[in-house]
Amino acid sequence: MLPPPDPAIGTDKMLCRSAGGVGWMIFNNPERHNAVSMEMWIAAERILAGFAAxxxxxxxxxxGAGGKAFVSGANISKFENERGSQEAVEAYQAQTARxxxxLATFPKPIIAAIRGYCIGGGTALAVCCDIRICTESSHFGIPAAKLGLGYPLPGIRRLVHLVGPSFAKELFFTGKRFTAEDARVMGLVNRVVPDHRLDATIExxxxxxxxxxxxxxxxxKAVVAEALKPDPDTALCxxxxxxxxxxxxxxxxxxAFMEKRPPRFQGR
Structure with a gap:
């Protein structure tokens, strides 16, 4: 049972909850398979900042809310308003990049709980997380080539680090939708579980x-990030x-080990 949403941080399209040391960020646009608008991207940035602090x-x-999608990418119905001019495109890209x-540099672990469609920006979001667990009925894809979109270096680099250059090219070149098993083989997800087991597994x-x-x-988490760099900060590690x-x-x-009891860690 999830704790109730915190209305002070989330919006009607973006919800956040926290309890038991776990923060939840929920994309809440189920009628559009959790397609993301500019307003939602802005709220997501605010929610993450709150959890980090x-x-x-x-x-x-x-x-994602609704049971049919994690995130299905950008809300294409709002492209004319949010991405209709070069200036608007740049503002949208800057917000999504933030x-x-x-997500990618968040100081604490992030788990993507994926049920249903994980498309475009949804796949990009999942790639930024540390662990991805999906249901057997989930589908993944990056349809940029079907929309004429360009993808910047940071996003492609994160994908290549995760699945390798060959699978990254397959995802982008074809724009196809891939099954959960395809995603597992690629290394795009850590675990595939039956639909009814997702909530329990994530919890x-x-x-x-x-x-x-x-x-x-x-x-x-920080040391792994450094390990992926050509010139890691060994002093930091x-x-x-x-x-x-x-x-x-x-x-x-x-x-706790000597006393045969669960440890009570305080983070200091």
């Missing part, structure tokens, strides 16, 4: 991560590792 939130789940960057993953030592989890060993949580972890 909240020490009680240790992991974030991103998902959200993708906020288990989120609760497990939220219960682990946050300094360790967050440091590993060393500092993060030393911080874990110098933390109260390291003491608590050892003590």
């Amino acid at each position: 909240d020490p009680a939130v240790r992991v974030v789940v991103v998902t 959200v993708y960057e906020a 288990d993953y989120a609760a497990t991560i939220a219960g682990n030592a946050p300094l360790t989890v967050d440091s590993v 060393d500092r993060l590792v030393r911080g874990c060993f110098a933390s109260e949580d390291y003491v608590e972890g050892r003590r």
